[in-house]
Amino acid sequence: MDIQFNDFPYPIYLEHDHFSQLKERLSQMSGKKFLLTDQNVATLYQEQIDQLDQLASFSYHIVPPGEGSKSLACYQEVMNHMVEVGLTRSDCLIAFGGGVIGDLGGFLAATYLRGINFIQVPTTLLAMVDSAIGGKNGINFGAYKNQVGTFYHPAWVHIDSSYLNTLDIRQINNGLAEIIKYAILTDPALLEKINRDKSQLNYLNLIKRSLEIKHAYVANDLHDQGKRQYLNLGHTFAHAIESISNHQVNHGEAVAIGLLWMARASFKLGWARQSFVPLLEDLYQKQGLFQTYYCDSQDLMKAINHDKKKQDLTIHLIIPLEIGKCVRQAIPVHELGQWIEAGSRI
Ligand SMILES: NC(=O)c1ccc[n+]([C@@H]2O[C@H](COP(=O)([O-])OP(=O)(O)OC[C@H]3O[C@@H](n4cnc5c(N)ncnc54)[C@H](O)[C@@H]3O)[C@@H](O)[C@H]2O)c1
Structure with a gap:
């Protein structure tokens, strides 16, 4: 089920259990291969x-798991290793892991020698449906998310849904949160497809549909100046929640909360004509997704003020009007408190 969008710069190889193809593709590449x-x-x-280690000129680097590795210290540690190995511009970095590894690896590949080849091998559902395509990468700075980064595309993306077999429910749910985001943005039928027992989810189809939707938002806006910003639905709250929880609430969990808060606030503040919150709440309960996070709204405001989407005295919010339809709206920063209040209170 390989995907090559006509207007997209790289292919996505999507299958279940196709490690041998990954090995084959890498073995055909000349130059050094550095796996992160x-x-x-x-x-x-x-x-x-170990099998990849048999390939010529292969080396690898292992970082600790989790958001903490999206840091300057970790960036420097891996960069030191890349220098030691003597990677050149014709060599490549392979990001083998979840969104953290993809974001850190993409940033390393983009900045080492002003850019070396980059390959994404996502191993979490979240990375497969979202972070591994689109070219955004970066690290956190202090407590704040993704403050340093670039746009830099992989040469290809290898998605193998068999990696999902080892994910726990918490990590599967993180991916489901991003899929729910796509459904609210544009595809009510997608919500139906995940409204069933986890054992009955067709992951290959869910990944494919998610990538089609992401592609539709990203293809003509690679640098996030227009339509792509719709993908930030729920993320203004999400990034702030991640920051103030000191990443105890992880990205997917924060996105789930952010989506529900936006749905609730949109209805309470008169944007959505009918509430679809009960529908989301049912789905969240069925799948075991996080519904809320208790915090001080001042802390939340402070974290949002660091959000890249804030411009001067306004912030752009993506507001869901119904499932499948959203608008992008500049909101005065002083009104944000209303959105937090309306969204976070049941
Ligand atoms: N660049 C983008 O466009 C984009 C989009 C969305 C999210 N993100 C970023 O992605 C990150 C979140 O990604 P994530 O949820 O994949 O987190 P993650 O990379 O931390 O992975 C989650 C956990 O799953 C483990 N793991 C990975 N693959 C596994 C497997 N196959 N089996 C068992 N365990 C496995 C990891 O070790 C980690 O502990 C955040 O930093 C977020 O900001 C980036």
Whole structure:
């Protein structure tokens, strides 16, 4: 089920259990191959890494799992290793892991020697449906999310849904949150497809549909100046929640909360004519998704003020009007408190 969008610069190889193709593709590449992964993935997939280690000029680097690795310190540690290995512009970095590894790896590939080849091998549902395509990468700075980064595209993306077999429910739910975002943006039928027992979810189809939707928002706006900003639905709250929870609430969990808060606030503040909150609440309950986060609204405001989407005295919010339809609206920053209040209170 390979995907090559006509107007998209790189192919996405999407299958279940196709490690042999990954190995084959990498073996056909000349130059050094430097694989970046985290400790959890390295432990679970040591055998695959050992097989890749048989390829000519292969080396790898393992960082600790989790958001903490999207840091300057970690960036510097991996960069040191890349320098030691002597990677050149004709060599490549392979990001083998979840969104953290993809974001860190993309940023390293983009900045080392002003850009070397980059390959994404996402291993979480969230990374497969979202972060591995679109070219955004970066690291956090202090407590704040994605403050340093670039737009830089992989040469290709290898998605193997068999990696999902080792994910726990929490990590599956993180991916479901981003899929719910796509459904609210544009595709009510997609919501139906995930409104069933996890054992009955057709992950290959969900990933494919998610990528089609992401592609539709990203293809003509690679640098996030217009339509792509719709993908930030729920993310203004989400990034702030991640920051103030010190990343105890992870990205997907924060996105789930952010989506529900936006749906609730949109109805209460008169944007959505009918509430679709009960529908989301049912789905969240069925799948075990986070519904809320208790915090001080001043802390939330402070974190939102660091959000890249804030411009001067306004902030652009993506407001859901109904499932499948959203608008982008500049909101005066002083009105944000209303949105937080309306969204977070049941
Ligand atoms: N660049 C983008 O466009 C974009 C989009 C969305 C999210 N993101 C970023 O992605 C990050 C979140 O990604 P994530 O949810 O994948 O987090 P993650 O990379 O931290 O992975 C989550 C956990 O799952 C483990 N893991 C990874 N693959 C596994 C597997 N196959 N089996 C078992 N465990 C596995 C990891 O070790 C980690 O502990 C955030 O930093 C977020 O900001 C980026």
